[in-house]
Amino acid sequence: MRLLRDWLAGIPAYLWSGWGAIASLLLFLALWEWGSIHYGELILSDPRSTFARLVELMQQGTAWPELATTAKRALIGFALAIAAGSFLGMLAGLSMTASMMSRPIITVLIGTPPIAWLVLALLWFGAGDGTPVFTVFVAALPIVFIGAMQGTRTLDGQLHDMASTFRLPATMRFTDVYLPHLLSYLFPAWITALGISWKVVIMAELLATADGVGAALAVSRSHLDTTSTLAWIAAIVGLLLAVEYLLLEPIKRELESWRDTA
Amino acid sequence: MITKSQPGLHIRALTHRYTVNPVLEHIELDLTPGTVLALVGPSGCGKTTLLHLCAGLLTPREGRIDNGFTRPACVFQQPRLLPWKNAQDNIALGLKAQGIPTQQRRERATNLGQRIGLDQEDLGKLPRQLSGGMQSRVALARALVLDPDLLLLDEPFSALDIGLKEELYRLMLDQQRGRGMAVLMITHDLMEAVRLSDAILVMAPEPGRIVHRFEIAQPPQTRDEPFVYHTTARLLSHPTVRESFGLAPSYPEQSGSARTSP
Numbered sequence: 001m002r003l004l005r006d007w008l009a010g011i012p013a014y015l016w017s018g019w020g021a022i023a024s025l026l027l028f029l030a031l032w033e034w035g036s037i038h039y040g041e042l043i044l045s046d047p048r049s050t051f052a053r054l055v056e057l058m059q060q061g062t063a064w065p066e067l068a069t070t071a072k073r074a075l076i077g078f079a080l081a082i083a084a085g086s087f088l089g090m091l092a093g094l095s096m097t098a099s100m101m102s103r104p105i106i107t108v109l110i111g112t113p114p115i116a117w118l119v120l121a122l123l124w125f126g127a128g129d130g131t132p133v134f135t136v137f138v139a140a141l142p143i144v145f146i147g148a149m150q151g152t153r154t155l156d157g158q159l160h161d162m163a164s165t166f167r168l169p170a171t172m173r174f175t176d177v178y179l180p181h182l183l184s185y186l187f188p189a190w191i192t193a194l195g196i197s198w199k200v201v202i203m204a205e206l207l208a209t210a211d212g213v214g215a216a217l218a219v220s221r222s223h224l225d226t227t228s229t230l231a232w233i234a235a236i237v238g239l240l241l242a243v244e245y246l247l248l249e250p251i252k253r254e255l256e257s258w259r260d261t262a
Numbered sequence: 263m264i265t266k267s268q269p270g271l272h273i274r275a276l277t278h279r280y281t282v283n284p285v286l287e288h289i290e291l292d293l294t295p296g297t298v299l300a301l302v303g304p305s306g307c308g309k310t311t312l313l314h315l316c317a318g319l320l321t322p323r324e325g326r327i328d329n330g331f332t333r334p335a336c337v338f339q340q341p342r343l344l345p346w347k348n349a350q351d352n353i354a355l356g357l358k359a360q361g362i363p364t365q366q367r368r369e370r371a372t373n374l375g376q377r378i379g380l381d382q383e384d385l386g387k388l389p390r391q392l393s394g395g396m397q398s399r400v401a402l403a404r405a406l407v408l409d410p411d412l413l414l415l416d417e418p419f420s421a422l423d424i425g426l427k428e429e430l431y432r433l434m435l436d437q438q439r440g441r442g443m444a445v446l447m448i449t450h451d452l453m454e455a456v457r458l459s460d461a462i463l464v465m466a467p468e469p470g471r472i473v474h475r476f477e478i479a480q481p482p483q484t485r486d487e488p489f490v491y492h493t494t495a496r497l498l499s500h501p502t503v504r505e506s507f508g509l510a511p512s513y514p515e516q517s518g519s520a521r522t523s524p
Binding site for chain 1: 314317318319334335336338340342344345346347355356358359360388390404408414
């Protein structure tokens with residue numbers, strides 16, 4: 001509750017601090033427009049017709065269902081990854097041996113390109129929801145796992161002793177001593193994992209499914225429709241930016257406010 | 263073996279080892295309610311290990327610790343505050359562990375905080391916003407607010423400047439007298455030990471053992487600077503004490519004679 005209140009109270013100041021970001025985004029749009037003039041409409045449509053197409057897609061009612069399908073797949077894979085990754089990572093972090101043993105496995109998981117997982121997933125799950133969900137899960141899992149493991153490994157032994165001498169009960173030890181520290185590692189990992197999920201789901205859909213934003217991108221590509229392609233890209237990037245900067249970043253700041261940043 | 267019986271803390275034939283070599287050998291110690299006992303000795307003589315054994319952070323393997331005190335509290339060398347809680351909630355941590363309602367424990371924390379020189383504004387600050395001296399006060403208040411019958415101090419004043427030390431000494435002695443609290447303190451500052459304690463136990467390293475006991479009959483609040491200096495000098499002139507700190511034997515004819523080496 002307190003978190004929600006602080007989040008709402010922090011929004012105006014936070015938005016005001018966003019002017020710099022908006023200025024750099026506008027600069028990027030200007031570059032885009034310049035590129036479009038330079039290379040022509042077929043190679044790079046200009047921003048105005050791209051956004052006009054996006055509005056059109058939304059008014060036709062084609063955009064929202066596709067975005068919802070994609071979001072559903074991304075979020076299921078993401079949710080599975082943060083549940084499994086946080087739990088297993090914390091478990092591994094509790095033991096020195098488990099941490100050392102899991103390191104190379106995580107490196108292998110991170111090093112394996114998502115497209116390779118996608119091919120395997122196609123073989124295992126066929127063309128359906130399973131393939132993008134699995135690919136997202138595998139791509140996001142190691143990031144969350146590492147965050148959880150680092151958080152657990154860096155728990156302060158001195159605070160642990162302090163908690164013992166002050167006879168803190170087990171639940172209070174977790175909520176008051178361990179959890180705030182863990183969250184300061186977990187939450188940034190979750191944000192990174194969400195970004196990865198969102199990118200990977202589009203890729204998976206492009207190759208594996210008949211619906212979702214990825215599939216829509218495949219269709220517009222086959223029609224050589226650059227404007228629609230860019231409109232879809234704008235939609236997914238815009239959605240990610242909105243979720244990250246309006247929802248997650250303020251929560252992250254609130255959770256980490258105790259850290260020595262000043 | 264830790265047992266609870268007659269009032270006070272009684273240690274008999276305690277030997278402790280982490281690996282093969284004992285860090286503590288044949289420790290015998292009695293601490294009765296209302297008295298202040300100081301453990302002094304060079305670094306590495308096992309003072310902190312002994313304190314951790316008394317605090318229950320380590321389990322004694324050989325020998326016995328009879329701890330008749332029911333409400334012990336610790337102040338560590340570092341403040342060990344929870345960085346995500348403000349000063350008030352840090353002070354109230356032990357009260358929260360006892361299940362005292364929020365309103366009541368905040369009130370008690372505020373009362374004690376104010377007595378110990380923390381104003382309302384300081385109490386609302388996070389540890390990183392407080393100076394080192396303020397953090398030490400919070401750590402002392404966190405222990406005192408529990409109304410302990412045994413206070414274990416591990417050089418909590420070593421990092422503070424002289425003025426602040428004096429102030430915290432006074433605070434601690436006031437609290438100690440008012441409540442009839444027993445104090446077991448570790449220090450390597452002999453003057454601090456002489457100023458505060460009823461008896462001083464001098465320890466020697468390898469293995470850690472008690473080599474000398476020094477009683478001070480004069481009540482702490484009547485000890486002035488000359489008394490502290492003279493008593494410290496008297497303590498330091500004792501051959502066993504000099505040896506334990508690795509000091510050369512004091513022969514008056516040698517002092518001041520400068521020699522040039524070939």
